[in-house]
Amino acid sequence: MPPLHSVLVVEDEDNIATALEYLVTREGYAHDRVSSxxxxxTRIRATRPDLVLLDVMLPEVSGYDICDGVRRDPALAAVKILMMTARGSASERRRGLALGADGFITKPFELNALRAEVRRLLGP
Structure with missing residues (x-):
């Protein structure tokens, strides 16, 4: 059996993180979570997940800054980033994609839409 893809959930709201963790578990992926x-x-560098589900608005450091930090580190080039935000304006999306995000989804999201994005980024 091939190894599981690993997903890091970066989300400060417990109810959203729980829904995300449920989804990635149902899809058969290993997962971890940080809330700040x-x-x-630090966790991304230590674990090198295949995918980071990254909230834009986080305590202390924004998702945009995290995305930028990942993309500036050549050792993390293979890490995919799916950004999530409740402020899903076109300018927010452009900013995330310009910083190197592989995808961008607006909250509240449909679970099927999120599942499709995760599958698109991780492959079969």
């Missing part, structure tokens, strides 16, 4: 922006880069 300050812990995210």
């Amino acid at each position: 922006g300050a812990d995210a880069l």
Whole structure:
């Protein structure tokens, strides 16, 4: 059996994180979670997940800053980033994609739409 893809959930709201963790578990992925922006880069560097589900608005360090930090580190080039925000304006989306996010989804999200994005980024 091939190894599981690993997903890091970076989300400060427990109810949203619980829904995300449920989804990635149902899809058969290994997962971990951090709830603050300050812990995210350290955990990403330590675990090198295949995908980071990254909230934009986090305590201490924004998702945009985390995305930028990941993209500036050549050792993390393979890490995919799916940004999530409740402020889903076109300018927010452009900013996230310009910083190197692989995808961008607006909260509240449909679970099927999120599942499709995760599958698109991680492959079969």
